[in-house]
Amino acid sequence: MNFSRRIAWVFWRNMVSYKRFVLTTFLASLIQPLFYLVTFGIGMGAYLGQFGGKPYLYFLVPGVLTTSVMMSSSFECMYGTFVKMIHEKLYDSLIATPVSAEDAVAGDIAWGAFRGLVSGSLMMIVAIFMGILPVSLLSVLLLVLLMVFVGVLFGSLAMIVTSFAPNFDFFNYYSELVITPMLFFSGVFFPLDRFPGWMKALAQFMPLTHAVAVARAIFNGDYSRGLLLNFLVIFILGGAAFYFGVRRMKKRLIK
Amino acid sequence: MKTIISARRLCKKYGAFVAVDGISFDIEEGECFGFLGPNGAGKTSTVRMIHCVSPLTSGTLIVDGQAAHVDNRAVKQQTGVIPQEITLDSDLTVRENLQVHAHFFAIPRREARRRIDGLLQFVELEKRRDSKIDQLSTGMKRRLLIARALLNQPRILIADEPTTGLDPQARHLIWQRLRQLKDQGATLILTTQYMEEAQQLCDRIVIMHQGRILKEGAPARLIAAEIGREVTEIRSAADQDESLVAELGPLARGHERAGDTLYFYCDDGRPLMKKVLELDLPATVHRPASLEDVFLKLTGRNLVE
Structure with missing residues (x-):
C-alpha cells in the first residue's frame, strides 16, 4: 500500500467538479429520505403512538439518516468512480502523475464518504426543522463522526463492487441484492425484536444494522454496552473493506 | 551524451499475450527517440513501463539512474506524458484541469498560476481558459494535453501518438511545439505510426514489430541503408x-x-x-x-x- 498526502488533492479534484452540480445532488439525496420520513414517519407514525417513550419519528430519523449516508457513499463509489475510470479515463491521467493508484482510490473513497456525510447532514437539518432534535450538541458531533465511518464503510464496499464491474448494469445486482434488502431488514423502519430468530441472525450480517443501532443510540442518548460491538463491526469491517477496495482497484488500474 | 533511459531484455506480458518481447535500447539525454510500429507492436506498452504506470514482466529498465516500477513517484515527478487517448477531466474547465494537475505534482499555488498562464500561451489556448472541455476541438484538446504534460517542467517528455486524428494545421503546430521543447533540452520519447512525424522529429528511431525491435538508427541513415x-x-x-x-x-x-x-x-x-x-x-x-x-x-x- 503506497499512500501519500496526495489523497487530499484527489479529494480536492472532486470538490472542484462538485461545485457545478452541488444543488442537483442536494435535491437527489434529499428526496428519497424525505419520502420515507413523510410516508413512514408522519403517515404510519400517526398509528404507532409512542415508541420506546418517544414519538416514532425519533426512532425513524436516525435510521433514515444512516440510510442516506449509505446510499450516497455507495452510489458515488459505484457510478461516480466507474464513469471516472472507464468513460473519462481520469484514473489513467491520475496515475501518470506522482499520485499512486492507492492515493487515487483512497481519495475517491474519502470523497464518497464526504458525499454520504453531506446527505446525512442534510437529513439531520430537515429533521431539526421538523422539531425532531438529537438529544444534545454532543450527539450532533458524534453523529457527524459516525457518518464519516459509515461513509468510508459503504464507499469501500462499493469500491470492491466497482473493481469487478464490467459495465453499469452490474451495479444493479449490488443495489437490488444487497442495498435494498439492507434497507428493509436492518431495523431502519421498525425494531428487529419481533422478527423470527433466523431473520434477526441474518440482520447481524448486514452492516447497516450496526450503523443504524449506533446512530439511534447517539441520536436519542440511550447508550448501552452492546453498542461497542456494533461500533467495532463498523470500524473493523470498514477497515477491511477499505483495504480490499483499494487493493482490488489497484489491480484493475495497473496492468 | 548521457544515457537517461536504458532497457535490457525488457519484457511485458498480459496473461499469455507477449506485448514486449525482450527488447534492449538506450535513450540519450536531450534527444528525440521514436518508437515506430504498426498497431499492437508494443510501443505503448514500452513507454508505459518507462513512465512507471505498468509493471515490468522481466528485464531491467533504468530511468534517470533509478529502476522503473509502478511505485516510483520520483520518476513520475519528472516525466510528462501526452497520452494517446484524451484523458482530460471533462467536469472541469481548461484552467481547472491544469490547476488540479499542478497539485498532483506538488507545485506551489503561485508558481502553478505562473506556469499555467505561460503554458496556455505556449499552446495558444489562452482565450479558452474558462471553456469546458467538451467545447474544445480535438486539436485544442491535444494541445491542452501538451500543456498539462509540461506543467511539472519534465526532463523526460513522452508523447504517445500525439497527433492521431488531427488535421494538418493542428499536427504541424504540435510538431513545432515538440521541436521547441527539444531545443530547450527535454528528452523526447515519441511513439507514432506516422512516418512523416518520425522523420520530422526524431534523432533516432527503433522500428518495432510484434514486440521486438527490428532496426534502430537515425531515420536518414536507416533509409539509406535499407532502401x-x-x-x-x-x-x-x-x-x-x-x-x-x-x-x-x-x-x-x-x-x-x-x-x-x-x-x-x-x-x-x-x-x-x-x-x-x-x-x-x-x-x-x-x-x-x-x-x-x-x-x-x-x-x-x-x-x-
Missing part, C-alpha cells in the same frame, strides 16, 4: 514480374512485390527510369525513398492484424 535514395513503383500484374525484374533488376538495389505494385529500390534512379521509358510502362511513380519504405519493407507491406 537507398529513390523508389520506383510500377503498377503491374504479378505475372509480369519475371520479365520486369530481368530488365530492371540489374539497375536497382532490390525489388519487392506488394499487391498490385512492384517496388524497385535504387541509389540512382536515372538508368532505371530510362529503361522504364523505353519499355513504355505508363503506371509508374518515381520518388525519393522515405521512412515509410523502410517501415513497410521491415514490417511487411501487407496488413498486419
Whole structure:
C-alpha cells in the first residue's frame, strides 16, 4: 500500500467538479429520505403512538439518516468512480502523475464518504426543522463522526463492487441484492425484536444494522454496552473493506 | 551524451499475450527517440513501463539512474506524458484541469498560476481558459494535453501518438511545439505510426514489430541503408514480374512485390527510369525513398492484424 498526502488533492479534484452540480445532488439525496420520513414517519407514525417513550419519528430519523449516508457513499463509489475510470479515463491521467493508484482510490473513497456525510447532514437539518432534535450538541458531533465511518464503510464496499464491474448494469445486482434488502431488514423502519430468530441472525450480517443501532443510540442518548460491538463491526469491517477496495482497484488500474 | 533511459531484455506480458518481447535500447539525454510500429507492436506498452504506470514482466529498465516500477513517484515527478487517448477531466474547465494537475505534482499555488498562464500561451489556448472541455476541438484538446504534460517542467517528455486524428494545421503546430521543447533540452520519447512525424522529429528511431525491435538508427541513415535514395513503383500484374525484374533488376538495389505494385529500390534512379521509358510502362511513380519504405519493407507491406 503506497499512500501519500496526495489523497487530499484527489479529494480536492472532486470538490472542484462538485461545485457545478452541488444543488442537483442536494435535491437527489434529499428526496428519497424525505419520502420515507413523510410516508413512514408522519403517515404510519400517526398509528404507532409512542415508541420506546418517544414519538416514532425519533426512532425513524436516525435510521433514515444512516440510510442516506449509505446510499450516497455507495452510489458515488459505484457510478461516480466507474464513469471516472472507464468513460473519462481520469484514473489513467491520475496515475501518470506522482499520485499512486492507492492515493487515487483512497481519495475517491474519502470523497464518497464526504458525499454520504453531506446527505446525512442534510437529513439531520430537515429533521431539526421538523422539531425532531438529537438529544444534545454532543450527539450532533458524534453523529457527524459516525457518518464519516459509515461513509468510508459503504464507499469501500462499493469500491470492491466497482473493481469487478464490467459495465453499469452490474451495479444493479449490488443495489437490488444487497442495498435494498439492507434497507428493509436492518431495523431502519421498525425494531428487529419481533422478527423470527433466523431473520434477526441474518440482520447481524448486514452492516447497516450496526450503523443504524449506533446512530439511534447517539441520536436519542440511550447508550448501552452492546453498542461497542456494533461500533467495532463498523470500524473493523470498514477497515477491511477499505483495504480490499483499494487493493482490488489497484489491480484493475495497473496492468 | 548521457544515457537517461536504458532497457535490457525488457519484457511485458498480459496473461499469455507477449506485448514486449525482450527488447534492449538506450535513450540519450536531450534527444528525440521514436518508437515506430504498426498497431499492437508494443510501443505503448514500452513507454508505459518507462513512465512507471505498468509493471515490468522481466528485464531491467533504468530511468534517470533509478529502476522503473509502478511505485516510483520520483520518476513520475519528472516525466510528462501526452497520452494517446484524451484523458482530460471533462467536469472541469481548461484552467481547472491544469490547476488540479499542478497539485498532483506538488507545485506551489503561485508558481502553478505562473506556469499555467505561460503554458496556455505556449499552446495558444489562452482565450479558452474558462471553456469546458467538451467545447474544445480535438486539436485544442491535444494541445491542452501538451500543456498539462509540461506543467511539472519534465526532463523526460513522452508523447504517445500525439497527433492521431488531427488535421494538418493542428499536427504541424504540435510538431513545432515538440521541436521547441527539444531545443530547450527535454528528452523526447515519441511513439507514432506516422512516418512523416518520425522523420520530422526524431534523432533516432527503433522500428518495432510484434514486440521486438527490428532496426534502430537515425531515420536518414536507416533509409539509406535499407532502401537507398529513390523508389520506383510500377503498377503491374504479378505475372509480369519475371520479365520486369530481368530488365530492371540489374539497375536497382532490390525489388519487392506488394499487391498490385512492384517496388524497385535504387541509389540512382536515372538508368532505371530510362529503361522504364523505353519499355513504355505508363503506371509508374518515381520518388525519393522515405521512412515509410523502410517501415513497410521491415514490417511487411501487407496488413498486419
